[in-house]
Amino acid sequence: MGFLNIKNATKAYGDVEVLHNIDISVEEGEFLVLVGPSGCGKSTLLNMIAGLEEISSGEISIKGKTMNGVHPSKRNIAMVFQSYALYPNMSVAKNITFGLEMHNVEKSVCKAALADVAKLLQIEPLLDRRPGQLSGGQRQRVAMGRALVRNPDVFLFDEPLSNLDAKLRVDMRTEIKRLHEKLKTTMVYVTHDQIEAMTLSTRIAVMFEGYVQQLGTPKQIYDTPSNLYVATFMGSPSMNLLPVDVMDGADGSQFELRIGDQVTKTVQLNGQRLPAGRYTLGLRPEHITDPESADLESGKYLMIESVVEVVEPAGADTFVTTKLQDIAVNTRMRGDIEVATGEVTEFALDLRRLHFFDPKTELRVELEAVGS
């Protein structure tokens, strides 16, 4: 039984079920990120935890107490909204202490709490201003302050950074992470940005169409995506998907890989096997790279030569498109590589990082060691 427990929770608007049987258990001090595309039900789930949306069936409990039917202000949670939702008519100080005032907290206690939070977030000079007189980043801080001052059991964030410009977003991301490491409070954070999800979380729930597709640590999600949806959603640029026909070989399975227009190479899964048949092969761009960037000594690379179709320099990396299995494949090379469109160049393909999915069920298929 976790600190925050979501048990078989569903949400329906009329006849339309938008969340189906959600089961998530969050331990105290965890940073859970709900990630998924717009409309997948992340905010709805968060609002159900907050008590802003009723839960259609199932149960949500915090610290072992059921929260079904408990008013939002009595759940000891705090929430930061995408639009910040600062009260426009109140000063920053008033915004932060409004919740305390509503809970009849003594004036002197309010004042001390306000001073603490203002210091922590470095917003002391802003306390007398109105929200309208603040920049986006400052509003964001005040919104965080309003949540922090309540000293809640659980923090809820609904896309808190999506209204900030790119640089500020990265700064605030770091700051939220630092805050979590300092406070060690349980946090549930909603975002559609998979980089935010990866960097902030201790665990991620990838959501799509009202289902939790996979729940796991960032590493689990990234290294062993449980289905095609998770595989392509997490990671940027997203995973390349190629249809392959896997056959039994001398030492484990093997499949043919068409390179460019003429060459076909046999790829051996040395010591590992899959039942023969058609699969969707998943290859992340960073696992097809230039030989210098690859750890060739490991001996786990397949070297191929293929024609460069598109070159996209991105500073730290260069993204190079080539053709495998007649499909344009995105690869990631070092930033200072010199390749030109139309050239033939060498690619090193990391054989330890192949993902196989059943094309029908779209589920991940694990390789088995030969002889087991």
Added chain:
Amino acid sequence: MSNVTQDTAVRTSTVTRIFIYGLLILFAAYYLMPLFVMIVNSLKPLSEITSGNMMALPEVWTLEPWRQAWSKAQIGIEPTGLKPYFLNSILIVVPAVFISTIVGAMNGYVLTKWRFRGDTLVFGALLFSCFIPFQIVLIPMAVVLGKMGIAGSIPGLVLVHVVYGIGFTTLYYRNYYAVFPTELVRAAQIDGAGFFRIFWRIMLPISGPITVVSVIWQFTNIWNDFLFGASFAGQQQPMTVALNNLVQSSTGVKEYNVHFAGAILAALPTLLVYIVAGRYFVRGLMAGSVKG
């Protein structure tokens, strides 16, 4: 909105400018002419009007027509002037404007922030009420007021104006509040504020501009109303009805100078409201459409 500059205007040559200003002055003169005539003639003795030129300035300046209109003129059968009716109008307009504005604000708040099943239908029905001609409801309204026992009284008339006004005030407040994110209310709920507390502490304090619009609109409409006043006021007639009685009286000489003074007196409050709050009126109307 403060940094709107002249850059938004199209640059024009001197010739076009002269043309535009000429046209504007012409129209202004055209529209101001009746007011000019009214003021000038309300300051003349009657003999100057009957003897000739309506457009000329007074030869003898006098305030007597104003005194007459205000406190002495024959209205109906009593020589009371417009004063008591002015008071009636105030007694009708102030509560009616206040109540319809508050109810409109509450409706707008509920329709945007506490949405419920069928809320658009309710809003549609309220909007529809804005388009029902007054004449159609006269008889049903009279029946209802009679049943409630407030026919022919100021409270009855207040009720009629409130009922007719909330369609418009709801529309104003609904559109104004729609711009503010629902998250505002959710944040306040988590902070522990309830339905009314959120309304008083958060929504009303940000409603300044739209409240100006609502008040001006309601004030002008209710103050200028004639039909409901004539139909439902009984003895406590509003200014407009009294003015009509003054002007239409069939006995004696037509005292045009007194009539003009009375008409200006009747129009004065709305004029005043516009002068004081006019600039906020435009600002409030724009507030919904321009995102701060």
